[in-house]
Amino acid sequence: MTQVPFDALLPAEMAKKAEDAGVAKATKHPRNTFMLAIMAGAFIGIAFIFYTVVTTGNANMGWGANKMLGGLAFSLGLMLVVINGGELFTSTVLTVVAKASNKITWGQLAKNWVLVYAGNFVGAMALVGIMQVARHFEQGPGTSHALGIQYMSIADHKLHHGFFQAVALGTMANVMVCLGVWMTFSARTVTDKLLAVVLPVAMFVAAGFEHSIANMFQIPMGIITKARVDDSFWAEAGRAASDFDALTWSNFLINNLIPVTIGNIIGGGLLVGWFYWYIYLRPSKSA
Template sequence: MSHSSTLAYVVDEAASKQQVLLSEPGRYLLSAAMAGALIAVVLAVSLKLGQVFFASGAPGYYIATSGFFGVALVSIIVCKVELFTSNVMYFTVGRLSGRCRTCNMLRSWTMVYLGNLLGVLLFVAVLAGAGGMGVLPADHLLFNVVEHKVHASSMEIFWKGVLCNWVICLAVWVPMRLSNEAARLLIIMLLVFVFFFSGFEHSIANMAFFALAKLQGMAGLEWADIAHNLVPATLGNIVGGAFGVGLVVYLLERHTLKAV
């Protein structure tokens, strides 16, 4: 893909997503559910990996967790399934270009968000049937992370949500500028590491954190705690993806649309 056509490609993808949304909503929902399940399964493995180091008292335990989690976004991009956070960026660009309607943009965000949640819950239900993650100690890494997520202030969660989706959408945008497959994989893994290791708030990954914590019977985790995190994290993700990347790349590269 040539550099000049990157924005045109994203606009075409957004228009294509809009077409599927309107003509085959069931397929669109299934695509979103697949993405949610991918997030949840990779997160579960990331936590098991991190726990190996966490339990031994190794200070770099979160490096392992963060380093592996990029597998989720790589899988989602390769499979071309719908993840809420990147969908925000695609439809923002589609709307700014005039190829997508505002009502369809909002419909897509809603359907993909709910589809991602459905996928997370389906995976966790199957995992429950397989015995979950086993019997976890009270100081397990999963509970440690969730504890931090529910006790941060709403504004802190919001801004971490903004930063998260700014980085995640860059992890979708930047590889489009590269032609080498190995380089693409590497930059996705590294940018996902940036968001995860920094402790930024990804609404869909957080759904998986909370679903796993509920499955494992985390003491004191209330539905109000989950809402306290997910509402500002989701709003932050929308701002980070729509303005931080969608609007910015459109303003920087809209001149290429005329050229193409």
């Protein structure tokens, strides 16, 4: 009987593939990098729209079950990035593998990170603009505007973490994202890749961890929604603008985006990328 070989790439091969992917990312034409980053920022925003919709009005479902449902919905974002192509900052930090192997320079790494981060922000904010023109926040059961309240509630919650708490939550989010992406390096088919990313993403979302690029969509969506709605919205929703006093641009930057980004770099770049480089690639370099 002919023995069927193991089809997926093994861990050492995955590390080499991550190294090659890092070189490709860091040496890609800047225009293409930026455009793909815009796409990825929009993809993650689309996933957060999905998350917000499916978690709205589920009071009787149970807290954990509702979180899991939202996490599964949010996994759409990384699916779109992995399959369609996109430059996402939280997975781009894995280029530390290529830098640790001296395949790219610090300048190439820094330029790539800045381009991708900026592109992700442009994509996320463009989607916020589209959703505001669509007045998506007005949806919900009856005249309750439950979806708009959910957009603001999620954003508001994200602005009440302490600085180091936000760093830790960002660290754990990108550990899970980059583990999902790392598993796709073993994949041979589209199905393999999709299955690889679903549960890691669902886990970090359900657990309430923080993702900087997702927050580039969700928090501005909450801030701008609060600024746009009128008195009739608040009356019909049974809420008040004062319920969301934390929704300001300065709070977004200082209380969330900066510490969460730091955490994302630590979680993905150090705790996933560097560790796997040290285990599988450093010994071969030393030898």
